[in-house]
Amino acid sequence: MRVSFQRLLKQALFVIGAGMVAVCANARADELIVSAAASLTNAFKAIGAAYEQQHPGTKVLLNFGASDVLMQQIVKGAPADVYASADQKAMDKAVAEKVVDPATRQDFAANALVLIVPKDSQFMPTSLDALAQPGVKRVAFCDPASVPIGRYAKGALEAAGLWDAVNAKSVLAGDVRQSLDYVSRGEVDAGFVFATDAAIMPERVRVAMTVPTQTPVTYPIALVDGSRHAADAKAFIAYVLSPAGQAILAKYGFKPVGTAH
Missing domain, CATH: 3.40.190.10 (Periplasmic binding protein-like II)
Incomplete structure (x- = not known):
């Protein structure tokens, strides 16, 4: 949704x-x-x-x-x-x-862009392709037009040819910490955050993969x-x-x- x-x-x-x-x-x-x-x-x-x-x-x-x-x-x-x-x-x-x-x-x-999932999730994607699977319903990230993490995520998904498929499942957050919260509460199947954000909630989220970005995260x-x-x-x-x-x-x-x- x-x-x-x-x-x-x-x-x-x-x-x-x-x-x-x-x-x-x-x-x-x-x-x-x-x-x-x-x-x-x-x-x-x-x-x-x-x-x-x-x-x-x-x-x-x-x-x-x-x-x-x-x-x-x-x-x-x-x-x-x-x-x-x-x-x-x-x-x-x-x-x-x-x-x-x-x-x-x-x-x-x-910094680095990472894909995270709830700590107790059975879903552990090893590639972005997994986000296009029918079983994945909600993916959290931010609007690329207004938030850096959204721009990094969109660039990575476009490079993988997955933007349209994943964008249709997007739950847009106001900033990267809100995206982290969505994942930590299990409200989404996965989400894009920075590695440093994922590190502050190791008891509630897991890093599934580090995502290559088109431009360095600086x-x-x-x-x-x-x-x-x-x-x-x-x-x-x-x-x-x-x-x-x-x-x-x-x-x-x-x-x-x-x-x-």
Whole structure:
């Protein structure tokens, strides 16, 4: 059964918009707002805490969601100082909309696309072809038009000649963490997430296979144009790229740039 992504997107925009209004109302001069892809949630919470320890005068406010949704929020005036996306296309859109400084854009991590199934599932596909089987009724992923994980999944399915067949079974999620939740609750037969997302629920999901992608799964980060905390934002970006920041990312399963396939 196909879930309306438009409804999910509207809900996401409302929730993020409401959250950003609260952020704006409570923001202080020493608060740095970082808008980052949902798949970075655990790693960036740890990075934010570590950064605050080294910069006791700064409070890092983290805003997570689908990369394209976050970018659109910034375009519409939501406060942000740093933007980190889960693919290059989302950052390309941010550059085209002139909401980030392209001179500060740098790739800082790599990931992998994986196909997961519920932990207790008897279905354990070893190829994408298995998703086209009649017994597979629901497959979770995100809208390729709006969410990076959806773009990676669509590219892989198109390369395998399976896009139409699997898309007909899609249960669209608002972001990669929602796709993970659908699988963990057994609401779908399988789902596409990043390897780092699957790793946070080993007791509820299993990785059936690592899925080759047409483009490497890489994460860019940049300074939001017009940031009122540009110096702090650049320092945060530098910390993410530093050995200390990279060690935290590695702890949560992210790979160094250049190792993505």
